[in-house]
Amino acid sequence: MPSRSESLYERALKRIPAGVNSPVRAFRAVGGTPLFFERASGAYLWDVDGRRYIDYVGSWGPMVAGHTHPAVVEAVQEAASRALSFGAPTEAEVELAEAICRLVPSIELVRLVSSGTEATMTAIRLARGFTGRSLIVKFEGCYHGHADALLVKAGSGALTFGNPSSAGVPAEVAAQTIVLDYNDAQGVRKLFDSRGAQIAGVIVEPVAGNMNLVLPAPGFLEALRGECTKHGAMLILDEVMTGFRVALGGAQQRFGIRPDLTTLGKVIGGGLPLGAAGGRREIMEQIAPLGPVYQAGTLSGNPLAVAAGLATLKLVEAPEFQEHVSGVTQELIHGLKDEARRAKISFSAQSIGSMFGLYFRASPPTSFAEVMQCDRERFNKFFHAMLDRGVYLAPSAYEAGFVSAAHGAAEIDATLAAAREAFKD
Numbered sequence: 106m107p108s109r110s111e112s113l114y115e116r117a118l119k120r121i122p123a124g125v126n127s128p129v130r131a132f133r134a135v136g137g138t139p140l141f142f143e144r145a146s147g148a149y150l151w152d153v154d155g156r157r158y159i160d161y162v163g164s165w166g167p168m169v170a171g172h173t174h175p176a177v178v179e180a181v182q183e184a185a186s187r188a189l190s191f192g193a194p195t196e197a198e199v200e201l202a203e204a205i206c207r208l209v210p211s212i213e214l215v216r217l218v219s220s221g222t223e224a225t226m227t228a229i230r231l232a233r234g235f236t237g238r239s240l241i242v243k244f245e246g247c248y249h250g251h252a253d254a255l256l257v258k259a260g261s262g263a264l265t266f267g268n269p270s271s272a273g274v275p276a277e278v279a280a281q282t283i284v285l286d287y288n289d290a291q292g293v294r295k296l297f298d299s300r301g302a303q304i305a306g307v308i309v310e311p312v313a314g315n316m317n318l319v320l321p322a323p324g325f326l327e328a329l330r331g332e333c334t335k336h337g338a339m340l341i342l343d344e345v346m347t348g349f350r351v352a353l354g355g356a357q358q359r360f361g362i363r364p365d366l367t368t369l370g371k372v373i374g375g376g377l378p379l380g381a382a383g384g385r386r387e388i389m390e391q392i393a394p395l396g397p398v399y400q401a402g403t404l405s406g407n408p409l410a411v412a413a414g415l416a417t418l419k420l421v422e423a424p425e426f427q428e429h430v431s432g433v434t435q436e437l438i439h440g441l442k443d444e445a446r447r448a449k450i451s452f453s454a455q456s457i458g459s460m461f462g463l464y465f466r467a468s469p470p471t472s473f474a475e476v477m478q479c480d481r482e483r484f485n486k487f488f489h490a491m492l493d494r495g496v497y498l499a500p501s502a503y504e505a506g507f508v509s510a511a512h513g514a515a516e517i518d519a520t521l522a523a524a525r526e527a528f529k530d
């Protein structure tokens with residue numbers, strides 16, 4: 106008899122492309138049938154067949170406080186009982202904007218949107234509008250959502266399918282985006298030397314989390330900051346994944362880099378659709394209706410999303426929250442490396458804050474090319490072996506993993522016990 110997930114997948118395939126509403130969910134990279142989920146609490150997910158999993162996907166990043174945290178659920182219920190949407194200003198969105206500016210001081214003005222994709226679209230339009238220039242620089246393997254200008258050799262889902270750019274993006278649009286190698290500061294300097302006066306902005310994941318996890322090499326982010334300042338280009342730190350995750354103030358706090366513009370998403374909505382683009386006042390003042398750069402949204406600043414975001418930020422701001430969750434993440438990483446060493450498997454792992462990367466290669470990759478050298482077949486085997494043992498990892502070798510504050514010693518022990526067997530499979 107097919108499982109309920111299998112039956113639902115059959116039905117989904119008839120009406121939804123590949124049965125999913127976002128490509129990496131389809132399990133194409135790892136094979137097998139995607140699980141359909143019914144319920145989540147803390148560090149755990151339950152699928153429609155009643156099986157329980159320890160979750161290391163966290164809805165791809167937002168669930169840093171753990172699933173269905175009572176404070177977040179209560180805030181959303183309270184907001185929902187008053188209104189689902191006004192399309193007009195509310196007190197809560199002012200509070201959220203104030204909280205964002207307080208936690209991320211490079212943000213002086215902020216516009217709320219409904220997704221990370223909208224946030225990066227807004228940021229690059231602002232960079233272009235403010236500078237009067239067209240060229241955008243991005244880095245191979247970084248993902249910034251699915252706007253045309255940024256789907257140029259994008260990572261994550263697109264990467265998994267070995268389809269580095271997307272059909273439907275006009276060549277003329279893609280030609281306005283220059284793609285360089287992540288962590289190649291020399292390449293950035295060379296480009297700015299020849300075309301610096303045409304570059305509107307550089308957009309980068311300050312910790313790359315959409316090609317597995319790649320840390321910025323010492324000096325890389327500093328070089329971006331230096332070149333942008335020297336040539337009057339905007340530095341956009343895409344902190345949709347890293348914001349409130351690698352440190353309370355994001356990667357910019359952790360690495361001491363002050364960007365011109367920042368994009369946020371994921372954690373900021375606590376599991377509801379919310380993103381933000383913000384930065385230096387004089388740039389943000391270019392946005393409509395203050396200035397000529399158009400941007401708008403029917404559901405922007407939605408009361409439910411804002412309530413979830415505010416409640417989540419309150420949790421992540423609590424003393425010890427970041428230390429606790431990054432400590433648990435380190436225990437996981439150390440434990441996995443020990444198990445792999447015992448099983449004599451070529452494996453490495455690392456973490457920053459509550460993000461982690463697992464690599465079937467001897468040392469953590471420092472570039473997109475090195476990410477490509479990981480043993481993908483070995484990962485796929487490991488993924489299924491862990492899934493069979495009740496551990497839900499991202500269904501692709503090119504995704505970062507996430508730990509939440511609800512994960513603790515019991516979950517780490519159970520995960521390591523599963524890994525001990527999975528490495529032998």
Ligand SMILES: *Cc1c(COP(=O)(O)O)cnc(C)c1O
Nearest residue numbers: 220221222248249250343345346
């Ligand atoms: C997830 C992500 C996005 C896109 O956010 P969506 O909400 O999926 O549109 C953009 N940038 C980075 C770094 C991301 O991780």
